[in-house]
Amino acid sequence: MNEWPTKPGGRVAIAGSGQAAWAWGLGLAHAGLRITQVWGRHAGRGKALANRLDAEYQELTLEGPAPWDGDVLVIAVADQAVGKVAKQFICGPSQHIVHCGGTLAMDVLAAHPSHGVLWPLMNLSQAHERLLQGVPVLLETNNQTLLDILQAWCQDLQALALPSTLAQRTALHLAAVMTANFNNLLLHWGHRILQGQGEHRLLLPILQEQLRLFAKDPADPLVRQSGPAQRGDTETMDKHLALLEQDPEGQALYRTLSRLIAQQKSKKGHD
Numbered sequence: 510m511n512e513w514p515t516k517p518g519g520r521v522a523i524a525g526s527g528q529a530a531w532a533w534g535l536g537l538a539h540a541g542l543r544i545t546q547v548w549g550r551h552a553g554r555g556k557a558l559a560n561r562l563d564a565e566y567q568e569l570t571l572e573g574p575a576p577w578d579g580d581v582l583v584i585a586v587a588d589q590a591v592g593k594v595a596k597q598f599i600c601g602p603s604q605h606i607v608h609c610g611g612t613l614a615m616d617v618l619a620a621h622p623s624h625g626v627l628w629p630l631m632n633l634s635q636a637h638e639r640l641l642q643g644v645p646v647l648l649e650t651n652n653q654t655l656l657d658i659l660q661a662w663c664q665d666l667q668a669l670a671l672p673s674t675l676a677q678r679t680a681l682h683l684a685a686v687m688t689a690n691f692n693n694l695l696l697h698w699g700h701r702i703l704q705g706q707g708e709h710r711l712l713l714p715i716l717q718e719q720l721r722l723f724a725k726d727p728a729d730p731l732v733r734q735s736g737p738a739q740r741g742d743t744e745t746m747d748k749h750l751a752l753l754e755q756d757p758e759g760q761a762l763y764r765t766l767s768r769l770i771a772q773q774k775s776k777k778g779h780d
């Protein structure tokens with residue numbers, strides 16, 4: 510017999526049908542929670558998620574406050590729409606509402622008595638049941654009951670619950686954008702340059718070693734910087750720029766990053 514329906518916070522409704530809705534839906538259901546409803550603006554992805562989770566599909570019409578079924582409602586819509594979508598719902602005395610925006614204040618949900626934030630420090634674009642395992646999830650709530658529920662969710666998901674403030678979430682969000690998102694753009698350039706010249710998988714050992722040291726060593730990664738810009742090797746840099754002749758954006762990126770590496774090196778030299 511499934512004990513979750515009687516466990517506090519064990520019945521979850523989701524508003525939205527994008528990346529975060531799928532990640533939370535699949536993850537929480539796999540962790541043993543009951544997904545009661547999926548509220549979607551367009552039936553396609555919303556109904557598909559509801560079917561996958563054996564949940565009821567509801568249309569998100571934004572036509573006025575509506576009751577919903579569950580203990581916690583996860584608002585998983587675009588940040589700009591969170592406030593408007595949250596107004597669509599009425600919360601009963603034992604119902605809670607959370608959003609998952611990394612840079613969005615908790616107060617956007619202040620009209621609801623019990624509210625909070627549940628922000629996973631992870632790229633959710635490829636949702637699957639175990640995506641949130643081991644992932645830091647930054648939590649903020651306006652009451653202890655909801656915090657206890659979200660911490661229990663994280664435990665069931667095998668995620669790392671971290672109570673946080675908006676300032677901490679925003680700093681982590683910025684750091685994640687500058688490392689993971691920007692790095693993915695650089696991976697794109699590696700992939701692009703190697704088209705027809707070899708497989709981009711050949712880059713894996715150098716990248717894996719970089720991440721291994723990043724995980725192991727709390728020192729600033731700049732202490733391990735190498736390459737032509739670090740050495741001031743203009744001859745090699747000119748060869749690279751010549752290879753990028755047909756790719757002005759690649760040249761601009763190369764010049765900008767090489768300049769920053771040289772600047773950081775000279776700053777460190779003056780520390």
Ligand SMILES: NC(=O)c1ccc[n+]([C@@H]2O[C@H](COP(=O)([O-])OP(=O)(O)OC[C@H]3O[C@@H](n4cnc5c(N)ncnc54)[C@H](OP(=O)(O)O)[C@@H]3O)[C@@H](O)[C@H]2O)c1
Pocket residue numbers: 525526527528529530549550551554569584585586587588590594608609610611628629630631632633634
């Ligand atoms: N994706 C990630 O890696 C990630 C990671 C951490 C946190 N988050 C957070 O998760 C939340 C959802 O982001 P997401 O990545 O899931 O976005 P997404 O994949 O683009 O999906 C956005 C969802 O919001 C709905 N939506 C957009 N504008 C709306 C409006 N005006 N009214 C009603 N619904 C609207 C969309 O509906 P339609 O499908 O009908 O357009 C869709 O269901 C955001 O707070 C985001 O900051 C995302």
